[in-house]
Amino acid sequence: xxxxxxxPERRLLLDREVEEVQVPxxxxxIGILPGHFPxxxxxxxxxxxxxxxxxxxxxxxxxxxxxxxxxLAKMAWRPEELKRKxxxxxxxxxxxxxxxxxxxxxxxxxxxxxxxASVFLTLFRD
Amino acid sequence: xxNLQEFRRRIRAxxxxxxxxxxxxxxxxxxxxxxxxxxxxxxxxxxxxxxxxSELAYAIPQAHRLFQPTEEKxxxxxxxxxxxxxxxxxNYNVIRKAVDFLHPRPExxxxxxxxxxxxxxxxxYKIERSIFNIFQKLNFSHAKEITDYLLSGYYSGxxxxxxxxxxxxxxVGRYYPTVERFIPIPPFEKGAPQEFIFEPGLREVVDxxxxxxxxxxxxxxxLESSTAEHAARMIAMDQATRNAQEMVRTLTLQMxxxxxxxxxxxxxxxVTAIEAMKKSxx
Numbered sequence: 001x002x003x004x005x006x007x008p009e010r011r012l013l014l015d016r017e018v019e020e021v022q023v024p025x026x027x028x029x030i031g032i033l034p035g036h037f038p039x040x041x042x043x044x045x046x047x048x049x050x051x052x053x054x055x056x057x058x059x060x061x062x063x064x065x066x067x068x069x070x071x072l073a074k075m076a077w078r079p080e081e082l083k084r085k086x087x088x089x090x091x092x093x094x095x096x097x098x099x100x101x102x103x104x105x106x107x108x109x110x111x112x113x114x115x116x117a118s119v120f121l122t123l124f125r126d
Numbered sequence: 127x128x129n130l131q132e133f134r135r136r137i138r139a140x141x142x143x144x145x146x147x148x149x150x151x152x153x154x155x156x157x158x159x160x161x162x163x164x165x166x167x168x169x170x171x172x173x174x175x176x177x178x179x180s181e182l183a184y185a186i187p188q189a190h191r192l193f194q195p196t197e198e199k200x201x202x203x204x205x206x207x208x209x210x211x212x213x214x215x216x217n218y219n220v221i222r223k224a225v226d227f228l229h230p231r232p233e234x235x236x237x238x239x240x241x242x243x244x245x246x247x248x249x250x251y252k253i254e255r256s257i258f259n260i261f262q263k264l265n266f267s268h269a270k271e272i273t274d275y276l277l278s279g280y281y282s283g284x285x286x287x288x289x290x291x292x293x294x295x296x297x298v299g300r301y302y303p304t305v306e307r308f309i310p311i312p313p314f315e316k317g318a319p320q321e322f323i324f325e326p327g328l329r330e331v332v333d334x335x336x337x338x339x340x341x342x343x344x345x346x347x348x349l350e351s352s353t354a355e356h357a358a359r360m361i362a363m364d365q366a367t368r369n370a371q372e373m374v375r376t377l378t379l380q381m382x383x384x385x386x387x388x389x390x391x392x393x394x395x396x397v398t399a400i401e402a403m404k405k406s407x408x
Binding site: 040 | 167168170175265270321331335338342
């Protein structure tokens with residue numbers, strides 16, 4: 001099967017031959033293997049992984065049909081484009097808001113940013 | 127300008143100016159290329175989203191709020207211009223068109239993107255929201271934020287329709303301000319429905335896709351306006367460079383004329399003096 005990852009701003013990869021892909025949905029990861037029934041869905045914030053490769057994504061859609069997986073990510077980063085220090089700082093900031101704020105909107109936003117930073121930081125675990 | 131020194135000073139000043147306008151032109155040309163690349167990448171992505179929407183059009187209720195024609199009694203106009211000037215009539219054209227739109231619609235609300243749009247309109251109109259400094263580092267999250275804002279007011283009833291005024295880009299020499307209706311949208315064309323499993327469910331995918339479609343429209347609008355702005359600035363700076371070069375030419379001519387006159391006069395003085403000396407020797 002083949003995978004393409006594109007965003008409104010750029011093409012990350014086109015028709016790469018892969019054996020299995022893990023895709024992040026808002027409800028958790030789903031695995032797609034060759035021969036999977038056609039599936040269409042929304043992307044959460046997380047990491048698309050195939051073989052040794054990882055691509056961080058935030059929002060968007062995926063569509064698998066005729067052995068082709070198209071990942072249409074609103075935003076996407078290769079691991080080398082992310083900065084560990086920045087993510088750690090972002091995580092700290094979100095945590096601080098979660099501990100101190102009582103505004104529900106602020107808390108929701110902080111919880112999202114906390115999840116995002118935490119998930120992307122897993123890319124740096126060896 | 128009577129003396130040569132003054133001429134030299136002015137020529138030097140204009141030559142310095144040429145350096146600046148030339149540099150600005152080069153920068154604009156580079157930015158123009160970068161934005162045009164983004165447009166190239168936007169197109170296939172938007173096509174995929176439109177394909178998915180047409181495949182799912184059967185599941186979108188005709189009665190969806192985004193499709194319902196409204197009376198447009200309380201429209202919101204989003205005006206997109208630049209943050210900076212020095213780009214010829216680019217901002218002025220947008221502002222004039224905004225006035226044309228707002229004048230016959232006193233009940234219309236106004237939101238702006240770009241500092242120059244605010245500066246041009248704030249005296250005569252109340253601005254609901256201003257968004258600045260996004261063009262320097264334009265990315266998709268800006269389009270998301272703007273779309274969220276436009277939709278929230280539509281769903282809460284603060285406005286009943288949204289129009290966007292921006293500069294449509296055709297080529298480096300051709301770009302015009304235009305007004306488009308953003309919400310409500312016409313229903314999507316129905317494509318061949320395919321069998322799919324939906325994650326998490328059909329309803330959620332459809333809703334998210336429709337919202338994403340609007341985000342992509344705003345993204346296209348921001349890109350086009352930004353492309354046109356860079357093109358306009360490039361042309362304006364090119365014109366400025368040429369005008370300055372012409373000025374250097376004229377000033378140099380005038381200076382040379384003055385210098386020649388001076389030389390002629392000095393020569394004349396010398397010759398007259400020699401003649402006088404000859405005469406006195408006789």
